Amino acid sequence: xxxxVLLAALVAVATCTETFVxxxxxxVTPKSDEELxxxxxxxALEHLQLDFWLxxxxxxxxxxxxxxxPSLQPVKxxxxxxxxxxxxxxxxxxxxLDEEQTEMLRSSRQLPLDTNTFNYEAYHTLDxxxxxxxxxxxxxxxxxxxxxxxxxxxxxxxxxxxxSTGGTNRPAIWIDTGIHSREWVTQASGVWFAKKVPxxxxxxxxxxxxxxxxxxxxxxxxxxxxxxxxxxxxxxxxKTRSKHSGSIxxxxxxxxxxxxxxxxxxxxxxxxxxxxxxxYPNSEPEVKSIVDFVKSHGNIKAFIxxxxxxxxxxxxxxxxxxxxxxxxxxxxxxAKAVAALSSLYGTKxxxxxxxxxxxxxxxxTIDWTYNQGIKYSFTFELRDTGRYGFLLxxxxxxPTAEETWLALKxxxxxxxxxxx
Amino acid sequence: xxxxxxxxxxxxAAVALGxxxxxxxxxxxxxxxxALRRARRQxxxxxxxxxxxxLELEDVLDKDRTVSCTxxxxxxxxxxxxxxxxxxxxxxxxxxxxxxxxxxxxxxxSLEKELVAENIPDSHGNVPPELxxxxxxxxxxxxxxxxxxxxxxxxxxxxQVKHVKQLKRSDEDLQFDYMLLLHEMVSQExxxxxxxxxxxxxxxxxxxxx
Numbered sequence: 001x002x003x004x005v006l007l008a009a010l011v012a013v014a015t016c017t018e019t020f021v022x023x024x025x026x027x028v029t030p031k032s033d034e035e036l037x038x039x040x041x042x043x044a045l046e047h048l049q050l051d052f053w054l055x056x057x058x059x060x061x062x063x064x065x066x067x068x069x070p071s072l073q074p075v076k077x078x079x080x081x082x083x084x085x086x087x088x089x090x091x092x093x094x095x096x097l098d099e100e101q102t103e104m105l106r107s108s109r110q111l112p113l114d115t116n117t118f119n120y121e122a123y124h125t126l127d128x129x130x131x132x133x134x135x136x137x138x139x140x141x142x143x144x145x146x147x148x149x150x151x152x153x154x155x156x157x158x159x160x161x162x163x164s165t166g167g168t169n170r171p172a173i174w175i176d177t178g179i180h181s182r183e184w185v186t187q188a189s190g191v192w193f194a195k196k197v198p199x200x201x202x203x204x205x206x207x208x209x210x211x212x213x214x215x216x217x218x219x220x221x222x223x224x225x226x227x228x229x230x231x232x233x234x235x236x237x238x239k240t241r242s243k244h245s246g247s248i249x250x251x252x253x254x255x256x257x258x259x260x261x262x263x264x265x266x267x268x269x270x271x272x273x274x275x276x277x278x279x280y281p282n283s284e285p286e287v288k289s290i291v292d293f294v295k296s297h298g299n300i301k302a303f304i305x306x307x308x309x310x311x312x313x314x315x316x317x318x319x320x321x322x323x324x325x326x327x328x329x330x331x332x333x334x335a336k337a338v339a340a341l342s343s344l345y346g347t348k349x350x351x352x353x354x355x356x357x358x359x360x361x362x363x364x365t366i367d368w369t370y371n372q373g374i375k376y377s378f379t380f381e382l383r384d385t386g387r388y389g390f391l392l393x394x395x396x397x398x399p400t401a402e403e404t405w406l407a408l409k410x411x412x413x414x415x416x417x418x419x420x
Numbered sequence: 421x422x423x424x425x426x427x428x429x430x431x432x433a434a435v436a437l438g439x440x441x442x443x444x445x446x447x448x449x450x451x452x453x454x455a456l457r458r459a460r461r462q463x464x465x466x467x468x469x470x471x472x473x474x475l476e477l478e479d480v481l482d483k484d485r486t487v488s489c490t491x492x493x494x495x496x497x498x499x500x501x502x503x504x505x506x507x508x509x510x511x512x513x514x515x516x517x518x519x520x521x522x523x524x525x526x527x528x529x530s531l532e533k534e535l536v537a538e539n540i541p542d543s544h545g546n547v548p549p550e551l552x553x554x555x556x557x558x559x560x561x562x563x564x565x566x567x568x569x570x571x572x573x574x575x576x577x578x579x580q581v582k583h584v585k586q587l588k589r590s591d592e593d594l595q596f597d598y599m600l601l602l603h604e605m606v607s608q609e610x611x612x613x614x615x616x617x618x619x620x621x622x623x624x625x626x627x628x629x630x
Contacts, residue, residue, distance in 0.1 A: 123544050184543075235543045236579060236601065236610045253608070274608035310605075348455070350425040358427055359606050386434075386577035387452055387480065389603055393545030 020097060022069030025053065025090035028079065029062045038082045039063050048075065066093060115139060120192050120401075122394050123184055126156075126228050129221055132191060133159060140198040143211075149219075150289025153242040156224040158289050163197045163216040171419065172215040173302040173412050176290070179254050179365070180238045181226025183308040185382050185392045185400055190220035190306070192401035193408070210412050214301070223254055223286050236390060238274050240284050247271035252278035255307075257287045260367035261319025266360035277363045294372065302376035302415040303369040304408065309389050310358065310381035311349045313338050313407065316370040318354030318361035326375055327353070333376070333414050337407035344403040347383065354379065376415050380404060422459040422471075428572065429459030432471035435570045436491035439506040440477070441563030446625055447524045447553030448517030450480040457488075468496040469572060480556075482515050495572050503568040521621040524553045528586065528594055535596075540581040554584055554596070560625040561617040562600055575605035582612065593618040595628075 030036035039056050042048065048071040054064040067075050079086050090096055111128075112118040115135050124132070137144045147160045164170065177190030197207060197216060210216070221227055225241035239251030249272035256267035259281035263269070267277035282288040294300055315330040317323075324330065334351035341349055354361055358381070366377035383392055383400045392400070422429045433456050441451050457474040464470055471493045478486045487510060494505040528535060540555050541547045547555050562578040570576060583599040595618050602611045616628040 230543075236603075238608060268607075274610075352423075352425050356423075356426050385453070388541060388545050389577055389579050391541045391543065391545045391580060393541070396545070 020066075020093035022072075023066055023090075023093040024069075024072060024088055025064055025066050025093060026075070026079075026086045027062050027064050027089045028084055028086045030056065030059055030084070032059070035082070035084045038079065038084050042075065042078065050075070064089065115195055118191075118195070120188075120195065121398055123188055123397070124191070125231055126221060126224055129187065129191060130157075130159070133161060133194070133220070136161070136194055136198070143198050144194075149293045150285055152223070152225045152286055153240060153284070154225045154228075156228070158224070158286060159219070159221070160293070161194055161218045161220070163211065163218070165211045167213075167215075169297070169299050170213065170215045171299050171301045171415075172217050172297065173210075173304070173415060174217045174219075174294070174300050175304045175306065175408065176219040176222045176365075177306045178220060178227060179222040179286070179305060180307055181223045181230045182236050182238050182390045183382075184230070184390065185308050185397060186306045187221055187227065188394075188397045189382065189401040189404055190218060192398065193405060194218055194220060196401075196405060206409055206413060210409075210416050214412075214416055216412075217300070219290070222290075225286075226251070239276065240286055242278075242284060244271060244279050244283070249276075252276055252284050254284055254287050255305075255365055256361065256363040257281060257284050258291075258363050258365050258368035260364065260371055261317075261362040264319055264362040266319055266362035275361075281363065291368075294369065294374075300369075300374055301419070302378075302411055303366060303374045304376075304378045304380065304411060305365045306380045306382065306404075308382040308392065309384055309386065311347065311383060311385050312357055312379075312381040313341075313349055313351040314354045314357055314366075314379040314381070315352075316354065316364075316367045316377055318359075318364045319367055321355055323353065324370060330376070330378075333411060334378070336414075337378075337410040340410045341403045341407040344406060345399055347403055375420060376411060378411060380407070422461050424456045424459055427575075428461065429456060429471065429473065431570070431572060431575045432459070432493040432495075433473055433475060433491075434575050434577075435493050435504050435567055436473055436475065436506055436508060437477075438563040438566030438570070438576070440489070440491075440508050440510075441560050442567060442625065442627070443508075443563075444510075444514060444624075445556065445560035445563060446517060446521065446619060447557045448481070448520030449514065450556040450559055451477050451514075452480050454478045454486050464494075466497070468494055468501070470494045477510075479515060481520075485515065487512050487514060501571075504570055506567060518621070520553070525594065525621050531586075534588055535586040536584070537581075538583045540584070555581060557596065557617060557619060557625065558584070558598055558600060560619075561596075561598055561615045561627055562602065562613075564625075564627040565600070565602065565613055565615060573606055577603045577605070579603035579610055587616075593620050593623070595619075 028039050030039055049068050051066040056063045133146055137146050145162045147162055148157050149160050150158045178187035226237055229237045239253050242252055243250055253275045256275050256277040262281045263277055268275045282291050313334045338349040338351050366379050370377040437453050445451055455476040460472040462470045473491045475489050476486050489510045492507040537551055540551055558581045566576040579601040582601050585597045587595040589595050598615045600613045602613055618626045
């Protein structure tokens, strides 16, 4: 039908100068030569500024006329006086245009209307993820709230979603994704996890039972400045975007900036490198805000930081070869979690301490959280093993999130059943 | 004996894989590591560290089959040593790529303008199907670079083909000049690397050394 095309054209015009407030579109279908002549007379009356969307072509064929507001009375009088019947196709052209424009903008930016129409199988922008969070909270006001725990170097808000069925300062499980901005499957998985938690109660007794006694805290975009940079300038940017005096290079590795073996072997003192630990521990607001939050919360029992890629489940330490006192228990939990993960799609993970499995790394997140007394401190490295690496195809987002969720549930259940 | 979950074995396996990709990879074959079955390390006085590996490989274009192979990777002593010495034995046959190679060769030869492409995969992990052979040839080229530049303290992967440009030749080889981005796992650096590759269905891939 011609209507959408014409409307689109009008939108283009309407956004510039003209307004179509009060304009109507009338349809006349002449059934006799006299009626046809009456309609054709209208075409000659230029002062009416009529816009024929469908010109008179013959008997029985519709004539569509956009009539500006001032001309409505004369046109209707002209038609009625001659006994020519007409119908009002569009009551107010401007109202329709406004609606169309909203719809066009929405579909061109793919703005979903709610978390059920959100596309979990695609990578999203920071704005889209932040608006997803607001939608999730709005849809689940009794379960989900959004906490602002600080601001990034470039003053972006740092948001944590809190999933809680009540109580006061219940023991909690912390999950963060996207601390390294180029690891896009992690933020995307975080969004999926966020949606999964409220979707559970009817479907999964496990998470429902966890939420009876524990809270879940989820920071989806832990490094928003870096994330924005990967969208606009450099897809493979890892660090924060801070500038420290004395160097032209930008950024600190947020997973070398924690106060656990800070500055020791396993991090770099060179600001121009990817593992630069920063000038001092917690120099990065993205890190400090979590440190402050964890300390003031005081009741976090499991801390899981999610990265990609390599398909690994890791526990502390990275900064020293000394095994953690809880090594055996963490190793056993890892084995169970990895088995659960594999059960879905056969994805193979290795597991072990950071320093034996991947490399020596100092100033790392879970080394600090473990030393704070959070026994169940784990890091995931999600898909894949190098075929696509950081550039994991979007169609792998949901399978990755699904299998990882099974592993997370194992860790969460273990924390719930082994309260300390 | 080394636990396969520990990183020294994984790093040696990555070198072996890079070497094999260079030797046997191409537009019709992308070799990936399915599993590292066993690993052993031998310290040889005044020579270096030698790793003995049992690997299970798959072709990303034919994931139902796997192929076993054994590899020996010898890292020399000293920081300025030359490329690790690699010996690989493939048990059984790799699937033939004759048809895919011929089709790719003819397609490129019949292009009116030289092929140019960038960002493979793109930010969202997409590789257009017609560029997949170019992607796999980049793997073969990166295999050479990875083999030549690896030490026990590095683990390289091809992160992205930043840019590729075909150069028309008067002989029968195809030539592609690649700008590759290599991701080094230990330092986490992304390193750009220019590589010129010749390729021919019978002669395989050869990196131009300058």
